[in-house]
Amino acid sequence: MNHLPVLDDFGPLSPLSHAPVPAVARRPAQLVGNTPVLWIDRPFAPPGRGFFAKLEGCNPGGIKDRPGLHMIGQARRRGLLLPGAPVIESSSGTLGLGLTLAGLTYGHPVTVVSDPGMEPSVVRLLTALGAYVDQVVTPHPTGGWQEARRERVAELLAAAPGAYCPDQYANPDNAAAYRPLAAELIAQLGRIDVLVCAVGTGGHSAGIAAGLREHSPDLKVIGVDSVNSAIFGQPAGPRLMRGLGSSIHPANVDYAAFSEVHWVAPGEAVWACRRLARRHYASGGWSVGAVALAAGWAARTMPPGTRIAAVFPDGPFRYLETVYNDAWCTEQGVLGVEPPEEPDEIAAPDEGTVTGWTRCSQVRDPLGRPPRRTTPRTAGVR
Template sequence: MTADLGQPALLELIGRTPVARVQAGNSWYTAKLESVGVGGMKARAAVSMLAAAAARGDLAPGATIIESTSGTLGLGLALAGKALGHPVRLVVDDELESDLRGLFSAYGVELEVVTEPHPTGGWQQARLDRLAELLAATPGAYWPDQYDNPDNASGYRAMGAEILDQVDTVDVLVASIGSGGHCAGLTRVLRERWPHLRVIGVDAVGSRIFGQPDRRRLMRGLGSSILPRNVAYPDFDEVHWVDAAEAVASCRRLAATTGLAGGWSTGAAALVAGWAAEREPGSRVLTVFPDGPHRYLRTIYNDDWCHRHGLFATPAPTPTLLPSQNGEIAGGWARCTVIRDPAADRAPAPAIPGVAEALRGLHGNGTARRETADGVTT
């Protein structure tokens, strides 16, 4: 069917992605190839959040969408905005790849670029602080809030339904964790058919999500400096932390052996899915490759960049087992089978989660500049 720009028919381009069998030693696992879908994996979440907000009356026709992103959700929002008739304004940071900035410019998406990380919350908190200022200054704007919005997870029910039609059985789901949405959504659907499904989360070394201390990370789209409420901790049987060098090695090995390639989340998920398949021969392991390689040609697949960042170290062949999430700091690939929400006693979410204080008039700690769709910086 032909899709006209700015029409709901664009939504028909999202999803219906294939699966592939990937060899891991003498075993195999199945990967859902979300890079094939227009707008990438997070277009599913973007449409779900915007459609649900419009149905509730929270999102007015033609209203501006403002969101914080490391990049991937921004691509999904760009497509969803065009399909549903909303301009999109993204709060990004200085580490966003130049190629992706160029793509956003081509899409007509306005960027607010945060230039200094928050002293305790990193780039994510700095982006959220700037986002709060923009919301306060933009009447009628809507913030999807990918980190805490349950409609994020709901957007992946269709992916789960596709998987049920594509595979016979799944014993283990391996899912990379950023906002937590796709793992939560998939687990709900898959456990309706397979109630004993084991779920392994894949986080980044230096991420706070599973109780480790926040540290500066090269990897984007995987891990978090804040604690997203969409992470459903009771769903997990195990968590793995993967560092940048291990993700690079996994990405390059995957590309060289299969012709499939992707970014940080894809490499980390492939590493852990291969480990799970080899460790438990006969188990049906499923993972999701969220994106393709094009955004990473100047980083993960660039020898000079990897040398400059010391990413050609020999990775560990197996993960270190940690007795608890926060008792020992993961310095490289590590795993833990005792899962607990590190903020189990936190207070209920404010009316606008994560930025309520800023909206009451407090100022953010970062500085920002604005890039218009034609690339002019102000």
């Protein structure tokens, strides 16, 4: 049996405990990684049943610090990004923070192309950290805000010779950046039976799953998406939630890796975020709430002893005026929406349009593409 180290149930380690001395960082990039894991049970699962949450919000900017640093570092190594050249990328927020950290680390000016859905606090933070935020004002007629942002990135690249776009949606380095996270989970938990991840660009679900399967070949992966997202075959529509879901079909999504997918609605994610905060003093944004809902269901319904790891991509602070703001949530109609005990089920991803928490055990690429690339890009600046 694999025995996990557990801290004192009633508080921090005593002064006599031999806890490791925290590392001293000389550069902010050295603060990325080695994030903690927290046990989550009630109200998502009864005592003795629960899941382990990987708290990626403990990185300086969130989970996408990892690919931000890795994609830029690899582009420099291959000569795709020359010293001092601009970096231009589309982001709803978290990757923007990661790329800004990479720009500071490697000496590149960073432009983040976003849209009006980016929280004003994130715009101010990115600006304070040295990035330039360029916001599109009109969504693309079929690809929504994401496609509008990508088109604007292409315009900016054409006007800035030598500029580089990491292309988080299709760059294999995005997924490769999460191999260290998988190694951390193995060191922290040993055997992992189930991984629960939000899906947006597809990078962290693909990279973590690939890394974990080298140690746990029978791993089951539950993908968590937003209603009105096109990733898994539902029709695209306006989405309130940021950080998961997409109006396009990112090439980095590894459809073959998933055992099932859960779609979650905004009110259900708000309920989960707030319960996490009240009970566990650890929460985050839309992705965190949606992942907790699906991971709690897995903990309740799978055999006792199933070891479930859930990835919490960020913390709560950028959501204080949305997810954690009663007035805003009331205005959006997402306050006081308690999710059902069990999700609805559909037999196929395109069986019908889902409007609330729903699961499907048939996962396929809606575009019928061959399996995604697993080797890094070797040439080409978008």
